[in-house]
Amino acid sequence: MSAWRAVCDLDRLKAETIVRVHVAGLDVLVIWNEGDIIACDRACPHEQADLGLGQVRAGRLYCPRHAASFDLCDGAINSGWSSPPLRLYTVRITxxxxxxxxxxRQPRR
Ligand code: FES
Structure with missing residues (x-):
């Protein structure tokens, strides 16, 4: 079962690059990535650092705790790290x- 939730407007996202939202009981980030819009979990899947304090560069989100990075296309962590992928959400604009x-949510294995 799914539901679409309004999270922020485009002008705000362009101005802030990373917008932190709390929606449907979850902490989520909305990210402006060189013209693309990405939504993902706020908690790092490695050790739950706040990715809202991270940085976006060249299509990757860098975690502030260990400086590992996640591919914003598929959520995969960079090589050399062991972690589940960053959970991404489908985005649309009206x-x-x-x-x-x-x-x-399905439980992680
Ligand atoms: S807590 Fe994010 S990479 Fe370790």
Whole structure:
């Protein structure tokens, strides 16, 4: 089951690059990545650092704790690290409004 949730407007995202939102009980980041919009979990899947304090460079989100980075296309961590992928959410835009699709979560294995 899924539901679309409005999270922020495009002008705000362009101005801030990373917007932290709390939606459907989850902490999520909305990221402006060189013209693309990405939504992902705020907690790093490695050791739960706050990725909202990270940096976006060249299509990757860098974690502030260990400086590992995640591919914003598929959530994969860079080589040399062992971690589940960063959870990404489907995004759409209507007018200036950004929406993300919240899926019912399956437990990680
Ligand atoms: S906590 Fe994010 S890379 Fe370790």
């Amino acid at each position: 007018g200036e409004q950004i929406w993300i699709e919240m899926q019912e």
